[in-house]
Amino acid sequence: MAGKFITLEGGEGTGKSTQAPRLAAHLEGAGHTVCITREPGGAPGAEAIRELLVTGDPGRWDAAAETLLHYAARRSHLTETIRPALARGEWVVCDRFADSTLAYQGYVGGVDKGFISEIHARVAGDLTPDLTLILDLPPEVGLARAQARGEGEDRYERMGLDFHQRLRAAFLEIAAKEPERCMVVDADGDIETVAARIKKAVEDRLEV
Helix, strand or coil: CCCCEEEEEECCCCCHHHHHHHHHHHHHHCCCCEEEEECCCCCHHHHHHHHHHHCCCCCCCCHHHHHHHHHHHHHHHHHHHHHHHHHCCCEEEEECCHHHHHHHHHHHCCCCHHHHHHHHHHHHCCCCCCEEEEEECCHHHHHHHHHHHCCCCCCCHHHCHHHHHHHHHHHHHHHHHCCCCEEEEECCCCHHHHHHHHHHHHHHHCCC
């Protein structure tokens, strides 16, 4: 049985890391073997790069350097985790993937989108998520949630409200451009309410 590749996208504090394991549990309950993973990260080398990207001063990298770091991490993630899981017939649930790079570094950071597309083609080839769920939330709410976590991985969170407002618009534009792949999910609500919305979105699009 062929595996499926589902990605969760959105701004800071939209609940991706909270909802990914709930979605994985739902899929496991439907009889699938699930690989749950994240970006940046998901493989040893990629996790080391994650530390460079999500901690420290907001200005430690410019957007072009961030793009290269994200794709270095993504190469390891794809090679060591995602592609092997799909080859085994597993369903992969990934907290962030390439749309985050396009949104953060391309739309908001100003890196040429053609440059990002070229790197993506070389690193990921023709691998595309079967479904991308974009969790949408007003940035003020998302940032308050993220700051309440206090995990220390707050480099992007400290980039200012305007950054995050533009980021939300970027994700919504990505969704509008690829409606066959992307679904926008209202992430404003309690955990179980949002989980139910995600479950319905997956069942509407994929044969679970």
